[in-house]
Amino acid sequence: MMLAAALLVSAAPWPDTPQARVEALAVLQTLNANLLSHDSATLTLDRWCADHHIAQPATVVAERVRGEDKPATADIRAALKVTPDMPVAYRRVRLRCGDHVLSDADNWYVPARLTAAMNDALEQSDIAFGRAVQALHFARHTLSATLLWSPLPDGREMTGLPGMPLRPGRLAIPDHVLEHRAILATPDGTPFSLVVESYTSAVLDFPPPAG
Template sequence: MSSPRPSCRSPHRPVWRLLSALLLAVGLHVPAFAFEAGGPVWPDTSLARLQAYALVQTLNAELLSNPSATLTLDRWCASHRLAPADSKIVAGRVRDADKPADAAIREWLGAGPQEPVAYRRVRLACGGRVLSEADNWYRPALLTPEMNRQLETTDAAFGRVVRPLGFSRSTLSAKLLWQPLPDGWEMGAPIPAGTGGLDVPPFLLEHRAVLKRPDGQAFSVVVETYTREILAFPSPP
């Protein structure tokens, strides 16, 4: 298991802002995206591919530097106006899903072969847009009775339920599932462009992580897959 990553809470300019400043500095206009009913349609241009890459990497960096994916998505949803004001992430449980913890999950959790390990699969949505699908294995014995009750009987997001624990997050892997830019683009390789809309796949980013209590005990393993809906924000005014 990898060691916890250091906190990155110091003020910094997101990748997206740096890219926009660079484009403006060299005289390129940052265009608004076209939207259709049901979601955005990005133009298949070199600039749009750069923008998409910068945005996905910005979210990736924010997830890596914060313990709660739920709260990070709360902020992403609000700052990109994906839903009406004051909307929060809600977890829609997939009730018929069941994935017993295998040996690797139990090792990451530090759970013995006889210890109960619960499982939840949820779709994290903001204003009807599913931003992430997540598998979550957790140790009920390390949570409070009230936390276990909420996790068993409600659709509350896991990160919100266990927030009182003051937990930390250790990333096991962070994988980009979509590469809108060709290999060598930063060294001058031509970036493809088409005449229609950019073909954005359903899933863009995958994270695997372990959540730990302040005493260092692991209590949850999550596998989170982030959808193209993270890019479904309106153009700036």
């Protein structure tokens, strides 16, 4: 189901044409497939930023959002397989490539299942979670992957693109375009993190393919 969101004008010059809309949908589907086929969202965004020349250097960094706390719900605790009295930490970050915020991420994790060095890094720095726990050789188990916006109208398979309404100027894109929910687990299957990642319109901050 599509989520309502305020429309923004993309920082990149995506025109509001049928061809650009088809290309934008293909780009989002490619990003979604890349995220689903790799365990680390951070490393996937590194490659995305580099491949699409979004910023130089093409390295994703985490920007901590402090002063917010979202205690783990009963459902989150159940997904993490923790007892009611086991501490679950919360961390919110923006994943940024240069000046482009590609993702907002909420992360609930179990400190007791990480090393002391990992916990220190997560508490005291802005390191991306995937980089901090990379030594665990974790696996990512996707719970849901939701396209929050489609550049093409519903029913296009019946009406086709020529009848699609156009707005003049650049393509208006919502603030967030894709959401993933996933569990990170150690090789033996022990879950240690639940993440909710909301990918922003900045994943399209590059010129559309020449057509």
